[in-house]
Amino acid sequence: MSALESARSADDAEDTAARLASVTWDAVVVGTGMGGGTLGHELARLGRRVLFLEKGITDVDPASGAITGSYAEQTFDLARLTDEEHADRLARAGRSSAWYEDSTPGRKPKRFQPISGSGLGGSSALYGMVTERLFREDFTPRGNFADVGDSTVPEAWPVKYEEMVPWYQRAERLYRVRGTADPLRPEDDTDTLLPPGPVTARNAALAEFLSGRGLHPYGLHVACEYRPECATCETFLCARACKNHAGNVCVTPAVQELGATVLDRTTAVRVEATRTRVTGVVARRDGQTHTFRGRVIVVAGGALQTPVLLLNSRSEDWPGGLANDNDLVGRNLMRHFMDVYLFRTPVKKSVPGQTKEVSVNDFYLADGDKYGTLQSMGHIPPYEFLMNYSREGRRLLGPLHGLARRPWRTMMQDRFIVLAAIMEDLPRAENRVLPADGSGPRGPLLQLQYKVSDQDRARHRRFHRRVRSALGRYTGSLLPPVHVSGIDMNTALGHQCGTCRFGDDPRTSVLDPDNRAWGLDNLYVVDASMMPSSGGINPSLTIAANALRVGHAIHDAL
Structure with a gap:
């Protein structure tokens, strides 16, 4: 069996899928992202027979057509x-091409394609x-909050x-x-952290500025190898094997070294179950x-x-959708409020990559309330990304490409450094995810x-107000940092969680508490949907750590 199952022809594809469907596995894992990839690897390490089902492409070799080291939008004219x-x-760049619809009551419905992963490592690859x-x-x-309103945020996690x-x-x-200790969390051990990557001149200057404003910067914790010419590759596939994501850290070793199997281009459409047990995953592959x-x-x-899959798994035993007796599947959606602050740097030399270096948590808990973190975000995207991300953007920005591309790079990409302010949002029952028709090429x-x-x-x-007051004016700039708010941007999804x-x-x-669905003996969910609150910081490590914990619970149950 090859390391990554990917059939060469329609007949081979059917034979491969049929052969794998004839086996009863210890665990069938739908998805190879931070939750599924980590858990599947742990189960395989413990000696369990694991089958990963991945809807995207697992071959990330540029020789096979994969797009690495740049945005997909830099490779075409939309x-x-x-x-x-x-x-x-998009598929060859590890991206999903699925359409979603923002159908929030009181708003005009809007269809959009978020940047989400589809392929080896899921969204962790991006x-x-x-x-x-x-x-x-x-x-x-x-x-932690002065006023929670009608939020369903619990007193405590389980x-x-x-x-x-x-x-x-x-x-x-x-x-x-890699990273350094957060001075505001002295009780946290940091023995497991590797040394941070080299600090660029821009980030060193920014850290010095933040310290001078009374803040407490430290080396942001990142799963990066910082190899030569590292570009930190946010929202696109890494070309230099710098990025440690669920695909290369967990799924590929699980397959190549631990006997697991992954079947790509396979979309789960429903989960079959009796009243008390799940019996199988129904999936489509090559028709x-x-x-x-x-x-x-x-x-x-x-x-x-995940909640859409469960809600689409209706049956006589589960008329409202699988695990949905109390109408909670898909509810309590959280997505973080992501604002960006653009600093015009006094360091003129452009440094490619290595921009994910600095974080401050002085705003996490303050004056009896809870806010979030401020951290390096990365480079401003290139003009081609903005132009080719949507048909609307292409119509507006395409005619200016020849004139605007170079000034955009020299005036924006090369001279600005970006900090992201991530604020925790609270769960509410009416904020939710629902299945849609999905018919047609642009059907959501x-x-x-x-x-x-x-x-x-x-x-x-x-x-x-707190961030603006603390930052003031950056050294060498006549103006304060440029602020762009994302609080009302339902289409700018990145840290969505909470729906199961x-x-x-x-x-x-x-x-x-073990992430097993109530009322079902053998169904588990291990992605970000399990989180009952979003926290004020990136969820990736928590998803991975929880997947390891649940992996041992499943191993013991088996």
């Missing part, structure tokens, strides 16, 4: 591509590699921070996380339908697509409904 050609380019632990206080979230520490440590070792069976089924398609796969609460909006204003939350009570949660 006006010259058909929808099918565009979908192919992530910015930030792998930070949640704060200790995040595990008792409700008491696991304590102390229980997660050994799993955080293992995840940091597994993903080779054929197959049912894959395992003693345990693990769903890890992400916080948007799912619809989301998300409205910012009055309490979150007021807290976001206070957060921005775990908890201690089946009346208020979808999953039990």
Whole structure:
């Protein structure tokens, strides 16, 4: 069996899928991202027979047509591509071409294509590699906020921070996380962190400026090898094997060294179950339908697509959707409020990559309320990305490409450094994900409904005032940093979570403390949908650490 199953012809594809569908696996894992990839690797390491089902392409070799080291949008002119050609380019760049619809009540419905992963490593293959632990206080979230309004945020997670520490440590070792200690969290161990990458002149100057403003910068925790000419590759596939993501850290070793199997280009469409047990995953591959069976089924398609899969798995035993007796699947969607601050740097020399270096948490908990973190974001995207990201953008920016491309690079990309302000949003029952029709090339796969609460909006204003006051004017600039707010941008998805939350009570949660669906003996969910609160920091490391924890619970159950 080859390391990564990818059939050469239609007949081979059908034979491969049929052969794998004839096996009863210890675990069938839907998705190869941070949750599914990490858990599958751990189960394989423990001697279990694991089958990964991945809807995207697992071959990331440029010789086979994969697009690495740049945005897919830098390789084409959208006006010259058909929808099918565009979908192919995105697939070869590890991106999903699925359409979503923002159907929030009170808004005009809007269809969009978010930047999400589809392929080896899922969205972790595109992530910015930030792998930070949640704060200790995040595990008792409700008491952190001055006003929660009608939020469903719980008093506590079903696991304590102390229980997660050994799993955080293992995840940091597994993903080779680099960084320095946060001076505001002196109680956290940092023994598992590798030394940070070399600090560029721009970030050194920025850290000095932040320290001079009374803040406490430290080396951002990133799962990066910082090889020569590292570009930190946020939102596109890495070309130099710098990025430690679930695909190359977990899935490929699980297949090549531990006996696991991955079947790509395979889309799960529903999960079959009796009243108490899951019996198989029905999936489509190259126009054929197959049912894959395992003693345990693990769903890890992400916080948007996992609930849609469960809701589409209706049956006589589960008329409202699988694991959805209490109408909680898909609810409590959170997506973080992501603002950016653009600093015009006094360091004139352009430095490619290595921009994910600095973080400050002085705003995480302040004056009896909870805000979030401020951290390096990376480069401003190139003009070609802005122009080719959507048909609308192509019509507006395409005619100016010849004139604007070079000034955009020299005036914006080469002279600005970007910090992202990430603020925790609170879960609310009416913020949710629902299945959509999905018919036609532009038919939406799912619809989301998300409205910012009055309490979150007021807290976001206070957060921005605090950041603006603390930053002041950057050294060498006549103006304060340029601020771009993302609070109302439902289409700018990055840290979505919460749609299948775990908890201690089946009346208020979808999953039990071991991430097993209430009422089902062998269905588990291990992606970001399990989070009952979003925290104020990137969720990647928490997803990986929790997947390791759940992997051992599944192994014990088997």
